Structures are given as structure tokens and as C-alpha cells.
Amino acid sequence: MTIPETYLLDSNVFIEAKRRYYAFNICPGFWDALVVHAENSTIKSIDRIKTFELQEGHVDDELKIWASTIISSKFFAISNEEDVLLKYAEIMAWVNSQPRFFPFAIAEFASSVDGWLIAYAKAKELILVTHEGRRPESKRSVMIPDVCDAIGVRCVDTFQMLQALHTQFILQR
Secondary structure, eight states: OOOOOOEEEOHHHHHHHHHTTTOTTTOHHHHHHHHHHHHTTSEEEEHHHIIIIISOSOTTOHHHHIIIIISOGGGEEOOOSHHHHHHHHHHHHHHHHOTTSOHHHHHHHHTSSHHHHHHHHHHHTOEEEOOOOOOTTOSSOOOHHHHHHHHTOOEEOHHHHHHHTTOOOOOOO
């Protein structure tokens, strides 16, 4: 029996879906699927995503409410475990060692949640899900997929994850 893969979701998975193609009123099945996959432990995110990226905004914001009340609080894993801290230090050392990045790009990455997300994925051997693209020539920003490639973390987008999880949204007639 094979162990199912577990996916770790970046905040842009939720934010892009809400703002565009899977808005709550257009595709509630997407949000229901996330809850089901979370209950099955095939997807998760980290506490820093919830606190610093999903809890921002207006009190009546649907995404904020969803992250606070609909999805299980266990979905947002604690990211300050020792193994994650060690991987985070390795990631920051790698980013700081890259001469191609401008200092402001390194500082921006260090102040964001991205390094913690990658560290959690590396420490727990998860597949990271993001909508960021690869830009290995970029000097102005440190992109999640580029760091993942450098340190050996598999990185996919939402659609690849949904296909791997055999998720379908079917219109009821």
C-alpha cells in the first residue's frame, strides 16, 4: 500500500481562487474539496499563512471567515518545530549565498512567509503548491519554485494538485 502524497498550500492558492476562477459563489465545490482533502490529511498549510496572509482584510471577508471557521484549525500546522527551524536556516543560508539576488530581494524573502513554507515542506517531505512561476534568472525576487528546485522540494500548481487528488467539480442538474 502506498502512502498518499501530502500537499502544502501557499496563500496564493486560496487568494487567487477566491478572487478569480473559484470564487465562493462560482465554485463552492472547490472550497468543499479543500475541506474534504484536509480532513483526509492530503492537504495542509502552515500557521504563518493563516496568521499573516489569510487573516488580513475586512472582518466580513469570505476567505478570512473560511480560514477561521470552516476549515479545521489542524489544517494550519505549527511551523516552529525544530526540524522546520533547521530547514529554514538552511534555506536562508542558500538564499543569502546567491550572488544573483539583489539585497532588497533577499530582505523581502526573509520578511515573508515563503521561507517558512518551503522549510516546512522540506522538513516534512511534502509537495508545495503555489501559483508562483519559476524565474531562475530573476535578481529582483526570490521565487518559491526556484528555491524548491535548489533544495529538493517538489513544487506544483493548484491544477496539478487537483488532478493528482482526482478532484472534480460537477454541475448538478
